[in-house]
Structures are given as structure tokens and as C-alpha cells.
Amino acid sequence: MSYHSKFMRTASVVAVSALVGAAAFAAPEAGVVIGNQAVATYQNAAGDTITVTSNTVETVVQQVAGVTLTSNNSETIAPGGKAFLPHVITNNGNGPDSFALSAVEDDTGALDTTRLVFYPDANMDGVADSSTPITETPVLGNGEQFGVVIEASVASTATGTDDITVTATSLLDGAETSVNTDTLTISTDAIVELVKNMTVDPGINGIVDSGDEVTITLTYSSTGLAAANDYSVQDILDADLVYQAGSAVWSDSSVALNDDNTATTTDATNGNGETIAWDYDDAQTVGFTISSVGSGRSGSVTFKATIASTAQAGIVQNTATQTVNGAAFPPSNTAQLTVDNQYNISVADTAIDAAGAADAASNASGTDDDTLNNDVVTESTDVYQGGVVKHEFVLTNNSNVSDSLSLSVDNLDFPAGTTFRFVGSDGVTPIVGPVGPLAIGESTKVTLIAQLPTDLAPTATTDYTATVTTTSEGSGISDTSTAEFDGAILASAVDLENAVVGSEGDGAAPTNGGNPWITTTTDPGAPVTFEMLVENNGPVSDTYGLALNTPLPAGWTVEFQLADGTVVSNTGTIAAGNSLPITVVVTPADLAPPADTLIDINVASAVSGQSDSIINQVTVNEIYDVEIIQDQTVQASPGGVVDILHTVTNAGNVTIIDGAITESGLSDFSGAIFYDIDNNGVLDATDPVIDNFNDIAGGLAAGDSLSLIYRVQTPSTATVGVSEIGTITLDSTLNTTETDADTADNASSDTIQIISGDVTLTKYQYIDAACDGTVGVFTKNRLDVEPGQCVRYLVEAENTGSSAADNVLINDAAPAYTTITNCGGSCDAVLVPGTSTSTITATGVSSSHGTVLPGSKASVEFTVQVEN
Known part of the structure; x- marks a missing residue:
């Protein structure tokens, strides 16, 4: 499991927000790595708030054994007889393990302990599965169970009552055990x-x-x-x-x-x-x-x-x-069978039950114009060019488990250009992915919507068919039904046109010989307008919905506006023979890549289904624009170093693969720019020096950002109060020949001022195995820990500067799979200096240490326990 922290830097002084969460988890599996960082803030002599982070300490969860044996038995047995004693072993460890089995007679003279034999009972029904004795279980995964039956044979001279101690012992460590006690009572009475x-x-x-x-x-x-x-x-x-x-x-x-x-x-x-x-x-x-x-x-x-x-x-x-004789004796074993998953699904014009019978009375297609229960949904109502044909089907899950059903359609002879989509039982919501899960015996309705081409020739007779298939997600079995349309295709009575003379798109023709009617270029985020005209050429007044036939790319928007700018989704009533001007405003996404995008504009009558479409096009220009934010004022000690973090963003819509990145302005101070390749906000040995975008594998994609660390070192002879300004500049020539569209944000100037205060933060740990406050040796190295054990942390803030650090605050959080504990009072938190205060919860520690003088330390010690 990995944990990632992101540092957002948006102010002139670096502000670091550390959000480290810890929740209550079940015992972690063997091999899980637990670790985190602490963070501290303080005020230096200049009154600036400085944030520092510690190193990361890690612990690795080790495998531990755990076992539960159930349950105790009490049986009556005749002298010389046998008893059969069932038990179940559960692996409660955090990894695979197997378990040795033993059964020992506690007392003497009652049982013959040489005849206590274990047999496997894998299905745990209380009856042995095999006549082959076993002495240990197979390997069980964590949480897995295994059943056994002990055959106990007693001597013919046995009398009284005796106990048998039954033990399951982990073979992982040979020490973890669980014990049951079986009691056998010798009786000369009836036993069955x-x-x-x-x-x-x-x-x-x-x-x-x-x-x-x-x-x-x-x-x-x-x-x-x-x-x-x-x-x-x-x-x-x-x-x-x-x-x-x-x-x-x-x-x-x-x-x-x-x-x-x-x-x-x-x-x-x-x-x-x-x-x-x-x-x-x-x-x-x-x-x-x-x-x-x-x-x-x-x-x-x-x-x-x-x-x-x-x-x-x-x-x-x-x-x-x-x-x-009316007295209760022990019940039988629990016999069991497992009913297999059986899948039975249907798609039809009615619900179909498990026996194959139709349920047309209560659950049938609402669009079927022919005889129900013939597995065909027929629509006979006439539609206009570009209209839609709706076929409602009924899906039924007759499996013995819940199941989800996916849908597909195979066009047999609907006209070329017909598009299909499925919507849910409300007739509106698009179906994306499988339908369900449907409970056993549950039915639901779906509708296949066939959108006919707007340039389809009118015809008095049709015979269009498509096959609808539903497929079980659980098993892959499928069933089919048929969608049939035999209505007429009527001539369209609505015409959508461009208002630009020569690019009208008269009649029901969505394309101009396969080309868009109008193409307009624009920049990312810059709106484009298309002036349109909706004409009602029919014999009666009508209203038309306004929409796009195909969705725009992510981040794009469209608005339909009346002449006064009112945004609408419907034309309102247009009298027969009249028309209405509509403005279509399309706005590309702010980072829309350079490309041609078709704008398929549609008007459709909700009453008659008449529709018409026009396809125009928006071409997005290439934009080259990089920016760096932002000027900062930071402090450093004489002879010290300071790491200044900057974010560089590609605000254009083209990947930047070339462009110089330079630093300048320092004289007595020296500086270098590093690429924070792992984006952890800390200069690591693997972070390379960078002077060009071509140092970044794959370049900087549109909309992406990267972190630069500007490391500045001051001379040891620097005087407190002296400052210099270092500037990072992004070249305005990008990708060899292209020019940055906005060079005002291509440089950032940082003021580095010599101060006397400096605080470093370090985190240490050791294992408190018994969670009893045992003292150990702190280390920054990775350690091994077991579920249920504790880890003691020390977070230490040291003032390595020459002036006081005020308002020192340390914050840390319990890593995942752990909670903060005081071990019942044995491992309370310890604060240095003693006047420090803290707020401690199960998930976090926040401590306030006041002023820390040069050469002094403030610290907090606390303990977390790994979930068991």
C-alpha cells in the first residue's frame, strides 16, 4: 500500500499543508509497510512562519500466528464404544499457516488414549470425509477454516467421566495454540x-x-x-x-x-x-x-x-x-449440500418466469404493437425523417443468484446511419454498463431508442429489424429478442439552417457532401457562435427541443440562446410557416487540444418526433504558454542552504518538449535548479539539475504541472540582513520554433535574506513489543513489527541557527493500521521542554513548545499500536 502527499504552493511564502490520515483498520497482512512524516512550524527572528518536515520512518509488519479451535463436546459412550467429536480450526493469523492436532486424555483409567484419531471434515458437517487419519491441517489462508472429527474409542473396562484436551498448534511458530475440552461419560444405559x-x-x-x-x-x-x-x-x-x-x-x-x-x-x-x-x-x-x-x-x-x-x-x-423415552439425546451432525450458481435470464416483450411462462398481465412492453409473448417488440407508428423509434423490452433474472445484465444491439436492416442507445425503465436515463444487479426473479424494463438518419428518404412502408441481446455478467449466458419497425417514414416538416447566406443547409441534410457547413477557428476557452434559423414548414404550430446529437469533448459547453440572449433548451411555439433565430454558443475547454471538433446541432419535436440536424465545426488553435509561480521571500543562515519550491504549469494545449529554464541574479550567493522528479517537495539525491523542458521524460503535457526546487547557498561570511534576488526564467521560445503566448508569467524572482534562526525536524522510532512502555533505542532505520505490538516515536525539533525560534509547533499522525495509545498509562506522551502542551487523539498529535533557543531542542514522544 502506498501513501502519497501533495504540497500545494500558491502564496508568496511557501505554505505547506500536511494532511496525514489514520483510520482504524483490521490487522494488516504480513509485509505491509507502515510509515509517515512529522511536520513542524516556527517563527524566526524576522517574524516569518517557517514549515519543516521530518524524515520518514518505516516499520514492516511481520507474519504472526493465530488460531481458534471450536468447540467443546460432551458425549455419552458405552464401555468399549466409540464417540465422534467434531471441531473447526480457524486461522486467525495474518498469513498462511497450518496447524498440528493433538488430543490427550486428562485423567487415567477411563479412555484408551492410543485410540484418539483425527479425520478430515473439510465441509464441516460433523462427519468424516475420509478414513485416512491426519495429524495436521492443510495450509489455511488467514481467516480460512477447516473441520476435523475425532474418533474416540474407549476400553471395555472404562467407567466414570473423563476429559480430553484437544489442541491446535500453529506450525508457523510452534507456540500459538487453541484448546477445546471434550467430555466423555461412560454409561450402561441406552445410547443412540x-x-x-x-x-x-x-x-x-x-x-x-x-x-x-x-x-x-x-x-x-x-x-x-x-x-x-x-x-x-x-x-x-x-x-x-x-x-x-x-x-x-x-x-x-x-x-x-x-x-x-x-x-x-x-x-x-x-x-x-x-x-x-x-x-x-x-x-x-x-x-x-x-x-x-x-x-x-x-x-x-x-x-x-x-x-x-x-x-x-x-x-x-x-x-x-x-x-x-421422551428424553432428548444429542442431535445428529449437520449435513449440508451446496446449491450451485444457476443462471437463467431473458429479454422479451414480457417478463418470463423460471419455467418459461410469460407474465404479460403485470410486466409487458408498453410499446409493442403486435401480439405479446412472441419475443418481438413491434413499433408501427409512423415517424419523420431523423425521428426516433422506441422499443421497450423486459429483462428478467431467473437465476438463483442476483445478476447484472449487459445489453447490445445488432442492426439487421435498419437504414445505414441509424444509431442505437438504451435507456432505463424511466425511458430517459441512459444505460451505461450492465443493468442491475437484479434480484432473483426480478424484472426491469429497458428501451432501445433507434435514431433514424435525418436524410432518410420518405417511404410508405418499412420493415426494419434489429436483434437485442442481454448477457449475464455472472455466467456469460445470453438471450435475444427482436426489435421491429414497420411504420412509414414521413417527410420532415422542420428545417434547421445556418443563417449565413450560402451555408444554410436547407432541408434535412446534416452534412454538406460529407463536410461541415461552417468551420470557425478559436482558442481554448474562447466561445464560438453559430447563428441558426429554425423553420416550421409543417401544417400546424409546434415546439422543438434544442440539443446536440453527439456529446462535446470533456470540458466543452454549449448554450442555445434567443435573440435577447436568453438561454433556452426549447424554441417555444413556432407557428406553421414561421421561423425563429437561434444562436448556438460553443465554448471549448480551457485546455482543449488543437483539433477539429464537429458540432452536430439538432432540433426535434417532442410531439411528432420530427427533427433536423446541421453539422458545423470548431477548430481549436495551437496555444503555447508556460508559467511559473511565484515570487517568494525566504530566509537562510550564513553558510546555509535554502530550498525554494516553484510550480511550473503548461497553460497551453500542446505538450512542451523543449524550452530553456535558466537562473540568474545571484552574485555572492550561488544557486541551481533541480527537477523534483518524485514530487515530494524535498530535494533528493535522485532529483536532477534541470535547464530545459527536454530534461523531462515525455515533456510537460497540457494542463500538467511540475515542481522545481531552487537551491540557494549563502557564503559563511554573509551578514545578517543581507539579501540577494535570484530569478528563474522560462524561455519564450518553446518547442524550438513556437512563441509563448503570454510571457508576463515566465519568470519568478526570489529574495533570499540572511537570518539567524534555523530549525531541523527529525523523527525516530523503536519497537515496544509488549506495549508496556519498555524503553528502547531510537533509530531512523526501518524496523519489523507484529500486529498488536507498539511503535514508540520521537519527533525532535532542533534549533541549529543563531537566534530563537518562537511558537514551535509539532504535528504528527498515526500511520494507517495504527492508533495512538498510552498503554494503559505505561507509555504516556512525553514533551520537551516540560512546559510544552499537547492535544492527543487516537489519530493525531499536536504539540506546542513555545520558544526554542539556539542549540536547544523541543520534542514529543508518543506510542502507536498496530491493529491486531
Whole structure:
């Protein structure tokens, strides 16, 4: 992540505004660089306010481990039995890591610890995915989770209750751990384990689509020493699972279970005389009761469901519950399936539902003149030359996820020169980019507007068609519909003309044999006027909108004015056979490049659609103009240096690639001009000396600026109060042969005055790892820091001059990913001198140190903590 500061210099004395922001962020990832600068201001002996900035100090965030293990389990198990204990490991570190797994019996005599085995449960449904044991997780990204199941086997002699300590340990550092405690209780009573499984065929890794058939199996195992009497299971199906009537089967019987029986009616009996009562409530709940499940007996009930057509993409989870003799036992594992993204979109003359049925009654095209629900939008109303034809379509998202739809049009046989555009459901707002996102099942209307050529020949019959395509942004699938126009083309009854004799543009002819009717040259920012005449040649009065057919370049403006200068967008009513003069004022952008720009002027009746166009042209001249701002008065100590910053701007519209940049006027003082190539406001070793614009790679583009640093050094024998004037001059000859249009701003003269005060600002840091105020060694070098650790900063202002510096102020801000802290009182801010005052918030420090004498220092120390 990079941070950039920009210094704006617009006054005669350099004013530096330092805006360093710090917000509360989540823990930064490993490798993030944290750093910033401090800034100070003071008044010298002459009363001038001087601003100085410190060096930048940086810290690099290191990778640290973090892990959370969830959750504790409590199970009842028979002597010699097994328990299955699910856990989820989460990587809470700030980089990739994997985790060692261990499970240890706390007490002795209850469990056989040699038979605590981890198995993977990647989908975290509480059921092992594989029979291959594991001892560590795969590599997990920060925030990623992984599930495991511990198979705990106990000895046949086991008694009482025992705990198992389950630990996940980071392999990154071998120290970061998280612990759960599983409790197993040995019982000779009834114990039943219930496992739920959902499978799909075809199905890949639990990924399913709507309409897929799901086989749901509820497997029960009586692992206790006593029979489980009156054993009941209830399963409330997720809304996305639609039960298939008559699909329930008991493993102990070949008789189909009856959905219509009551919850107490016997549906089947096994060979041991045990009965099952199956119940389906005709909604979302299924269940069964078995009279008795003998010790060591297992069985299952299997039924089928279908993924609902309305199922949204995502995870479908289900858990069943169980009771024995009315007492609740632990529920089953949470079985899950993942519904895949399924895309189904349409564009038509009506809304189309997921099944392909039309919804013409509530959501249909408002411009369709033929039969609805034939996937064609037909417009039959006659239009005039240059008129528009509107076709309204309905877009529908029948996907199981929200989706955005893009639009395109393919002109089949509309006349050459026809332009197309789409507008939204309001019929006005242009559609730029995809439409949406549309929710599942949502429809919206869009309108295709076909602008016919104004020179189109009138005709009594037409048969124009275009294909409209909508494409899913999520999947790339598409659908098409047809726009058809079969109305007549009427002769235009409005004529837009230039008022200049010989350049009128009579009739509906937008171009003059392919050329503009009138071309006018101008400078950037200088307006051009075209005197126009709007003629109503129709049989009735009408009003006409005034607009441009094509947008102007960025920064350009257009106004339509009446004879009295009133700005209008409509002609108002023009009687049949009358005309109205209109002035079109086009103003190029202030930095418009030299080019020819077509001005496509249009008038159109909102009532009849009649329109006419004229194309004129504006040619923008080449303008060469550079400027430097501005004269400054600065101070320097005897034998010292001062860096004076200037901004050079290309105020013309052509890139400047050549032109001398010189300095003059100094005698005892010496100076040189440097190009602040990294634009950081500080003279660096990489900043080159510059004497021509050709020293700048690519030149200085129109409208761009660059910073020059005029470094002036004074002799050590200079007397306080002595001053000299240095002048930077931009040559008036640019790009070898062109002349600067305004040479009044081509020079800047700086007065350098010898004074006795000088302040330097330096920033240091060290790491306070425990955030407890531990003292360290300050350095300006880059350091390494971990999330949660602290960085102690020292910002020191030293008066290296020969006179007092008054009103010394130091300002600094917490870098990104950090907040200012006092470590609970252990690392409070420290101010020097002790009479200094400060304002400290979570994001910034501002300290006032009064007067600092020559050779003395003022400073502020404070601490920031990296987000954890």
C-alpha cells in the first residue's frame, strides 16, 4: 500500500499543508509497510512562519500466528464404544499457516488414549470425509477454516467421566495454540448415535442444482448397553428441500412407509417385532418412532427430496433431533449440500418466469404493437425523417443468484446511419454498463431508442429489424429478442439552417457532401457562435427541443440562446410557416487540444418526433504558454542552504518538449535548479539539475504541472540582513520554433535574506513489543513489527541557527493500521521542554513548545499500536 502527499504552493511564502490520515483498520497482512512524516512550524527572528518536515520512518509488519479451535463436546459412550467429536480450526493469523492436532486424555483409567484419531471434515458437517487419519491441517489462508472429527474409542473396562484436551498448534511458530475440552461419560444405559447424510446423484463434492434429487439417510446406532425404547427422530427440512411423497423406506422392512398415516400408526414391523411409525406432516417435517432399538442394533430410514426450483445459490444445511423415552439425546451432525450458481435470464416483450411462462398481465412492453409473448417488440407508428423509434423490452433474472445484465444491439436492416442507445425503465436515463444487479426473479424494463438518419428518404412502408441481446455478467449466458419497425417514414416538416447566406443547409441534410457547413477557428476557452434559423414548414404550430446529437469533448459547453440572449433548451411555439433565430454558443475547454471538433446541432419535436440536424465545426488553435509561480521571500543562515519550491504549469494545449529554464541574479550567493522528479517537495539525491523542458521524460503535457526546487547557498561570511534576488526564467521560445503566448508569467524572482534562526525536524522510532512502555533505542532505520505490538516515536525539533525560534509547533499522525495509545498509562506522551502542551487523539498529535533557543531542542514522544 502506498501513501502519497501533495504540497500545494500558491502564496508568496511557501505554505505547506500536511494532511496525514489514520483510520482504524483490521490487522494488516504480513509485509505491509507502515510509515509517515512529522511536520513542524516556527517563527524566526524576522517574524516569518517557517514549515519543516521530518524524515520518514518505516516499520514492516511481520507474519504472526493465530488460531481458534471450536468447540467443546460432551458425549455419552458405552464401555468399549466409540464417540465422534467434531471441531473447526480457524486461522486467525495474518498469513498462511497450518496447524498440528493433538488430543490427550486428562485423567487415567477411563479412555484408551492410543485410540484418539483425527479425520478430515473439510465441509464441516460433523462427519468424516475420509478414513485416512491426519495429524495436521492443510495450509489455511488467514481467516480460512477447516473441520476435523475425532474418533474416540474407549476400553471395555472404562467407567466414570473423563476429559480430553484437544489442541491446535500453529506450525508457523510452534507456540500459538487453541484448546477445546471434550467430555466423555461412560454409561450402561441406552445410547443412540444419529448420523444424517444427504447425497445427490449426479453430484460432485456436494454441489447440486435445483431439480436434483437428494437421498436423505438418517442412520441410528444403539451403542449403549441397554435398548433404546420409544426411540423418536424428527427432521425439519430446509425450505429448499421438497419432500418426495411415498419415498420413505425403513432398512428393517421392505414395506413402504405411508405418508398419510398418523404419527402413532404402525407402518411396518421388523423380524424382531419392533415397529416403526412414520409421519410426514404435508409440509416440511418428517419423523419416525421405533418401539425399541436393541443394544448393538443399527438401522436407517431413507427418503428423498428435490432441490426446490426457487433454491438460491449457497449452502443448504439440516440437522435431525432424537429422543429416547421422551428424553432428548444429542442431535445428529449437520449435513449440508451446496446449491450451485444457476443462471437463467431473458429479454422479451414480457417478463418470463423460471419455467418459461410469460407474465404479460403485470410486466409487458408498453410499446409493442403486435401480439405479446412472441419475443418481438413491434413499433408501427409512423415517424419523420431523423425521428426516433422506441422499443421497450423486459429483462428478467431467473437465476438463483442476483445478476447484472449487459445489453447490445445488432442492426439487421435498419437504414445505414441509424444509431442505437438504451435507456432505463424511466425511458430517459441512459444505460451505461450492465443493468442491475437484479434480484432473483426480478424484472426491469429497458428501451432501445433507434435514431433514424435525418436524410432518410420518405417511404410508405418499412420493415426494419434489429436483434437485442442481454448477457449475464455472472455466467456469460445470453438471450435475444427482436426489435421491429414497420411504420412509414414521413417527410420532415422542420428545417434547421445556418443563417449565413450560402451555408444554410436547407432541408434535412446534416452534412454538406460529407463536410461541415461552417468551420470557425478559436482558442481554448474562447466561445464560438453559430447563428441558426429554425423553420416550421409543417401544417400546424409546434415546439422543438434544442440539443446536440453527439456529446462535446470533456470540458466543452454549449448554450442555445434567443435573440435577447436568453438561454433556452426549447424554441417555444413556432407557428406553421414561421421561423425563429437561434444562436448556438460553443465554448471549448480551457485546455482543449488543437483539433477539429464537429458540432452536430439538432432540433426535434417532442410531439411528432420530427427533427433536423446541421453539422458545423470548431477548430481549436495551437496555444503555447508556460508559467511559473511565484515570487517568494525566504530566509537562510550564513553558510546555509535554502530550498525554494516553484510550480511550473503548461497553460497551453500542446505538450512542451523543449524550452530553456535558466537562473540568474545571484552574485555572492550561488544557486541551481533541480527537477523534483518524485514530487515530494524535498530535494533528493535522485532529483536532477534541470535547464530545459527536454530534461523531462515525455515533456510537460497540457494542463500538467511540475515542481522545481531552487537551491540557494549563502557564503559563511554573509551578514545578517543581507539579501540577494535570484530569478528563474522560462524561455519564450518553446518547442524550438513556437512563441509563448503570454510571457508576463515566465519568470519568478526570489529574495533570499540572511537570518539567524534555523530549525531541523527529525523523527525516530523503536519497537515496544509488549506495549508496556519498555524503553528502547531510537533509530531512523526501518524496523519489523507484529500486529498488536507498539511503535514508540520521537519527533525532535532542533534549533541549529543563531537566534530563537518562537511558537514551535509539532504535528504528527498515526500511520494507517495504527492508533495512538498510552498503554494503559505505561507509555504516556512525553514533551520537551516540560512546559510544552499537547492535544492527543487516537489519530493525531499536536504539540506546542513555545520558544526554542539556539542549540536547544523541543520534542514529543508518543506510542502507536498496530491493529491486531
